[in-house]
Amino acid sequence: MSDAIEGNILTPAGWVHGEITFDERISAITGSQANPAQNEEVYILPGFIDLHVHGGGGKDVMEGGDAVRTIAAVHARHGTTCMLATTMTAPPEDIDLALEGIGLAAAKRGKGEARVLGAHLEGPFINSGKLGAQPPYARSAKLADVKKLDQLAPLKLITVAPELEGHLELVKELSDAGMRVQIGHTLGTYDEGVAALEHGAHGFTHLFNAMTGLHHREPGIVGAALAHARYAEFIPDLLHVHPGAIKAALRCIPRLYCVTDSTSATGMPDGEYMLGRQTVMRCMGGVRLPDGTLAGSTLTMDQALRNLVGLGLDLADASARVSMYAADYLGLPERGRLAPGTYADLVVLDRDLNLKAVYIEGEFCDLDDVESSR
Known part of the structure; x- marks a missing residue:
């Protein structure tokens, strides 16, 4: 079953305000181009x-x-x-x-x-x-x-x-x-x-x-x-x-x-x-x-x-x-960017750029230890 996250998604073509759907790889990014400064939603980055x-x-x-x-x-x-x-x-x-x-x-x-x-x-x-x-x-x-x-x-x-x-x-x-x-x-x-x-x-x-x-x-x-x-x-x-x-x-x-x-x-x-x-x-x-x-x-x-x-x-x-x-x-076109077909390697950050979630090849990574390791 695919996961989906909503927010300000950074794509190779610029910011999209919408939803990113993925399992091991990204299946779709839907929404419209928008300036993240115009809302208060999370950032979704590679x-x-x-x-x-x-x-x-x-x-x-x-x-x-x-x-x-x-x-x-x-x-x-x-x-x-x-x-x-x-x-x-x-x-x-x-x-x-x-x-x-x-x-x-x-x-x-x-x-x-x-x-x-x-x-x-x-x-x-x-x-x-x-x-x-x-x-x-x-x-x-x-x-x-x-x-x-x-x-x-x-x-x-x-x-x-x-x-x-x-x-x-x-x-x-x-x-x-x-x-x-x-x-x-x-x-x-x-x-x-x-x-x-x-x-x-x-x-x-x-x-x-x-x-x-x-x-x-x-x-x-x-x-x-x-x-x-x-x-x-x-x-x-x-x-x-x-x-x-x-x-x-x-x-x-x-x-x-x-x-x-x-x-x-x-x-x-x-x-x-x-x-x-x-x-x-x-x-x-x-x-x-x-x-x-x-x-x-x-x-x-x-x-x-x-x-x-x-x-x-x-x-x-x-x-x-x-x-x-x-x-x-390194010549890895399927990494380092958010686009359909690339690996679902992504991070979700709040408006202060603090990590809220990490996904590695679609797998959710537990962040419980982040605060204690700073």
Whole structure:
């Protein structure tokens, strides 16, 4: 039996005031185009898509086993309907363990869990001189290394430092093989960033963070992104990136989209948690290494949406940056939008943008734990 919800429905063609009917997929959207400001009904938006998730609910992706399922459930209660479980730079055996767990979660979605689309391999193919909060296990790679890892879990995104020896060729090989390559954790120059894009790289990992910055005579990787990128991810927790830098990127990168870079501390009280092999501290609204370095976040995608609106984006634009653009980046036309035939991944929000309901592939997700995990 199909479900139906009434309200202000955000479709690819604009707002519709009416009813959306669905089971696993959306069967119909009926009503008329209308400005939501003209009524007081709920907003119905595409479910959020997070392509950079390290943890949540006290669990870390690098633990392997069932940890990813707990993480997927925590983020589902904040409106994330699809996600990529993200690895850390680590010894090979740790990465294998993590990917085995991701592979199991990707093969079958459990009740109340976000759909795990696969893995974002953030490490280890990065520059040891720009680790950020990554442990010191960075190394270069060859195509055979990546293909071996792809057998453990579907690798949907791979972060690469393009300046390392052999990595420009690797970027092309991975792109030719159908994998999305992102530039990140890099000491590369502007020219090396442009060369990586020309070799098939498509995006940038947490823009501005852990990469060479913009200077008017040395534009760096940030300059390459601002000048040439169509897609890039960023962390809108308002700690990782200053609002002014976010606004500059919004003017330059057409499909700038949000990620949380969330850690095991997400949804948990202040205290010590694990991020890969490192101990991190949740404090002062963020997550930090003992030396104060930011180490991921406690951000959730519903808060990311509210932060974007708080920066002055209209709700439709903000919604695209937490859903549709990420889906398009991965080549998923049946996700990230509300239209007949697409998956019934949707969120219902009140007029203050607080979550009222989440549906994942048509399944209602219990939000009872949302308030306690904020």
